[in-house]
Amino acid sequence: MNRITIVLSLVMLLGFTSLGGANPGGVGDGDFDMQCGGACHGDASQNQTSPALLELSLDGDAYLGLPVSITASVSGIQFSSSDTIGLFLLTDVTGHSDLPEDAGWKVISDVNGGENNYVEIEGSSFNEVYTNSWTIKPTIIESTTFYLSIHHGGQNTPYFAISTGLNIDVLPVPENLPRLSNDYSPVISRDLGQQTTMPVSTSDVDELAIEWRLVDQPSTSINATRIDNNSWEFDLPPALQPSIIEWRAVMNGDGPTQVTPWFRIAAQEPALEVNQLQVYLQAFAFCIFFLTLVLTLQSRYLNNQEDLTTEIDQTKHVSQEENLVGSTPPLPEGGLPDGWTMEQWKWYGHEYLEGNK
Amino acid sequence: MISSATFHVITTELVVGSFAMAGICFLVLAIQSFDLFNSEKASLVTDYAGHFALGFGLLATPFAIFSGISSSPTSDLSSPLLVNKMFLSMIATGLALAVLFTRTKVGNQLWDNKPSSIIQAAAGLAASGFMLMTASAGGKFSRGESVLDFLNLPYDTIFLMPTWASAIILVAGVASVIIAVMNIQKSSTIEH
Numbered sequence: 001m002n003r004i005t006i007v008l009s010l011v012m013l014l015g016f017t018s019l020g021g022a023n024p025g026g027v028g029d030g031d032f033d034m035q036c037g038g039a040c041h042g043d044a045s046q047n048q049t050s051p052a053l054l055e056l057s058l059d060g061d062a063y064l065g066l067p068v069s070i071t072a073s074v075s076g077i078q079f080s081s082s083d084t085i086g087l088f089l090l091t092d093v094t095g096h097s098d099l100p101e102d103a104g105w106k107v108i109s110d111v112n113g114g115e116n117n118y119v120e121i122e123g124s125s126f127n128e129v130y131t132n133s134w135t136i137k138p139t140i141i142e143s144t145t146f147y148l149s150i151h152h153g154g155q156n157t158p159y160f161a162i163s164t165g166l167n168i169d170v171l172p173v174p175e176n177l178p179r180l181s182n183d184y185s186p187v188i189s190r191d192l193g194q195q196t197t198m199p200v201s202t203s204d205v206d207e208l209a210i211e212w213r214l215v216d217q218p219s220t221s222i223n224a225t226r227i228d229n230n231s232w233e234f235d236l237p238p239a240l241q242p243s244i245i246e247w248r249a250v251m252n253g254d255g256p257t258q259v260t261p262w263f264r265i266a267a268q269e270p271a272l273e274v275n276q277l278q279v280y281l282q283a284f285a286f287c288i289f290f291l292t293l294v295l296t297l298q299s300r301y302l303n304n305q306e307d308l309t310t311e312i313d314q315t316k317h318v319s320q321e322e323n324l325v326g327s328t329p330p331l332p333e334g335g336l337p338d339g340w341t342m343e344q345w346k347w348y349g350h351e352y353l354e355g356n357k
Numbered sequence: 358m359i360s361s362a363t364f365h366v367i368t369t370e371l372v373v374g375s376f377a378m379a380g381i382c383f384l385v386l387a388i389q390s391f392d393l394f395n396s397e398k399a400s401l402v403t404d405y406a407g408h409f410a411l412g413f414g415l416l417a418t419p420f421a422i423f424s425g426i427s428s429s430p431t432s433d434l435s436s437p438l439l440v441n442k443m444f445l446s447m448i449a450t451g452l453a454l455a456v457l458f459t460r461t462k463v464g465n466q467l468w469d470n471k472p473s474s475i476i477q478a479a480a481g482l483a484a485s486g487f488m489l490m491t492a493s494a495g496g497k498f499s500r501g502e503s504v505l506d507f508l509n510l511p512y513d514t515i516f517l518m519p520t521w522a523s524a525i526i527l528v529a530g531v532a533s534v535i536i537a538v539m540n541i542q543k544s545s546t547i548e549h
Contacts, residue, residue, distance in 0.1 A: 271435050278520045279434050283443045285523040287451035288530030294455035294480045296533060299540035301472040302463065 029110070032118040034088060034095045034149055034162070047160040052077045054148045054163035059133070059261060063173045065182035067108050067137045069261035070166075072148045075129040088149040089117045089134050093162060098147075104140035109188050113244050113266025135261045138170040178205045178253035181230065186263045191270040193238050198247070198265075200224060200232040205251045210234045212247035224249070239267030329353055365424035372421045373492045375414030376449070380485030382407025387478035390471065400468065407481060408460050414488065415453045422446055425495070438498045438512045445491040452484035462541050 053076040059069040072087060091105070092098035099117050100107055110119045111132045121132070138144075145165035152159050173179060181201035190196050202208065208226070213219035224232040236245055246262040329349035336345055337352065345352075382403040388394045389403075425442065426433065434440050456477060460467060468474045489505075494512050496503035518526075 269436070272437055272440070274434065274440065274515070274517065275520070276433060278517065278523070279440050279443060281520060281523040281527065282518055283447040285518075285526040285530065286444055287447040287454075288534065289526055290448050290451035291455045292530045292533040292537065294452060294476065295458065295537035295541065297476050298455070298459045298463075298473055299537045299544065301470060301476065302544040303540060304472075 029112055029114050029116045029119050031099055031101070031116055032088065033098050034090055034093065048157050050077065050150055050152060050159035050161035052150050052152075052159075052161050054150060054161060056146055056148045056163055056166040058166065058168055062138055062168050062170050063177070063179070064138055064141050064170055066173065066179050067135050067261050067263075069133045069135050070146060070168075071131055071133040073129060073131050074148075074150060077152070084120050084122060085150060085152040086118055086120050087132060088147075088151075089136075090147040090149055090162075091144055093147055100136055100146075103144045104138060104142060105144065106137045106139060108135040108137055108185065109264045110134050111264075113188060113264050113268075115188060133262070135263060138168075141170045141172060143167060143169050174255065176204050176253065176255040178251035178255055178258045179203050180249070180251075180260060187265055188263075189266045189268060190239075192242065192267050193240065194267075195238050196236040196265070197233050198236060199227075200234070200249060202230050202232060202249075202251060204253045204255060205230070205232075206254075207252040208232045209250040209252075210247055211250065212236060212245055215244050215246060236265065242266075242268050332356075360428070361424045362428035365421065365428045368417050368421035368424055369492060369495065371417040372414050372488060375410045375417065376453075376485045376488040379407045379410040379414060379453075380482060380489070382410065383478050383481030383485065386468075387475070387482060390468075390474040390478050404460075404465070404468065408457060411453050411481060411484065412457055415450065415457065418446065418450055418453075418488075436498065437515045438494055440515050440517075441512050442491050442494045442498070444516075445487050445494065449484045449487035449491065452480050452487065456481045456484060458538070459541060463544070 052074055055073040057071050057073070059071060062068045070089065072089070074085075074087070089100060089107070090098045091100055091103035107115050107117055110116050111121070111134075112119050117134070119132070121130075145167050147165055148163040150159075150161050179202065181203055184201040186200075187196070187198060200208065200210075208224040210222050210224050211219040212222070222234055224234040226232055236247070239245070244264050244266045246264050248262045249260045251258045251260070328346045329352075331345070331349075332353070336342065340349075340352075385394075385399060385403040386407060389396070389400055422443070426439075429435060429439055434443060459473075459477060463473070467477055490510070493503040493505040493510070497506075497512055
């Protein structure tokens with residue numbers, strides 16, 4: 001019996017290994033190294049080479065402390081509607097310490113409205129060529145080589161590919177260049193239905209115009225309101241359903257006009273703020289309440305049945321009489337007393353014996 | 358390794374399938390309890406199949422609950438819908454536990470007592486119903502639609518009691534369960 005249990009357990013464990021090749025449902029966006037510590041694809045040794053063609057390009061120059069867009073282009077693969085693909089923006093190919101942060105870059109926003117180097121996208125949104133961009137900001141003057149990596153599945157096989165490197169030189173900020181402040185980080189998420197006033201901090205900017213748009217829609221231009229020399233603000237309309245708005249700033253000043261990358265702000269359902277302990281306690285209270293309700297009702301009706309049975313059941317009395325009848329007293333030494341029949345002795349013999357004690 | 362979302366799909370399929378099966382069996386038992394239909398064979402089969410399916414579903418339920426929580430976007434109860442799922446599944450768990458305990462302790466004689474048989478069948482049906490509502494809420498959360506949409510269930514509203522009220526119900530409930538269990542055990546040892 002034990003052998004059978006062990007064999008069945010082993011077979012079951014072996015069965016799970018076929019599911020361990022990849023995570024078809026993905027793992028969610030996050031900051032992950034190239035092999036993401038086994039998170040995205042269960043075992044890197046099982047990876048097949050993806051036929052995807054990957055390319056990275058920089059949109060403009062990278063100045064120290066100023067945001068810039070890096071665009072990824074993916075083509076050459078077919079996806080079914082249920083496929084999820086993961087894209088990594090990396091600064092190394094060794095599989096560790098390869099996040100943009102490790103090379104002195106900060107990810108300001110990604111395609112899904114987060115600030116992660118790894119994003120997941122549904123395959124159904126893929127055309128022949130798909131582009132996806134990250135807004136990043138250098139924090140040190142140093143050349144960095146960026147790579148784009150892809151993880152995806154197909155026919156129960158995990159696929160992996162990595163692009164050739166794109167070298168980016170970080171330049172010092174020129175004199176009087178209209179620009180965003182070095183420490184400026186745009187808001188990247190807001191609640192549904194919330195009118196949003198976006199603050200913008202700048203340097204050497206005399207005029208600030210804002211262009212905003214829904215993803216893949218025409219843009220609208222508005223003027224930002226100046227708060228003081230380097231502070232501006234503008235309003236974004238509230239979103240009625242989960243969506244992403246892109247915006248960018250056109251900055252005029254003494255230097256050449258500058259346009260920032262498209263920043264993204266995602267509108268989402270406000271997160272529920274509730275005491276988790278309170279919820280779990282109430283859930284257990286509900287469980288116990290309904291358990292009690294049924295058991296109490298059952299015990300009540302089962303006990304009623306027991307009382308009824310006891311009331312109807314007269315066998316106790318019958319058996320007592322039967323016991324009496326069954327226990328015929330022993331005959332005295334001289335035999336049955338004169339004038340007694342055996343039937344009389346059976347019923348009244350006890351009294352005769354008591355009287356002659 | 359498989360993701361918690363995939364594991365949740367597997368366990369919920371087990372739970373929903375088992376509870377749906379149990380629900381059908383308890384429906385037949387409920388009909389028989391009201392004397393609308395009578396078949397000794399059907400009674401025997403639905404009694405065993407219903408309780409077995411309920412027990413199997415109950416075994417898979419904790420896995421479904423925990424994998425569901427860990428596969429939610431923030432790995433906690435971040436939406437009213439998830440909170441309601443938690444409540445519904447725990448109500449179903451409580452009902453199913455009561456049904457299985459009573460059946461185990463009292464045995465087949467349970468069906469000889471009309472009120473008890475009605476309570477047993479109704480509780481089994483309710484457990485299945487609450488679990489199917491939980492699954493429906495899951496569909497609403499992940500796909501935005503569910504088969505019970507026509508009922509317009511208020512999944513976005515939470516009935517949340519103060520912690521002290523939950524604690525009182527919990528303590529009183531545990532005490533009542535102990536008393537009820539002792540009563541049932543006592544009645545189950547009576548030789549009829």
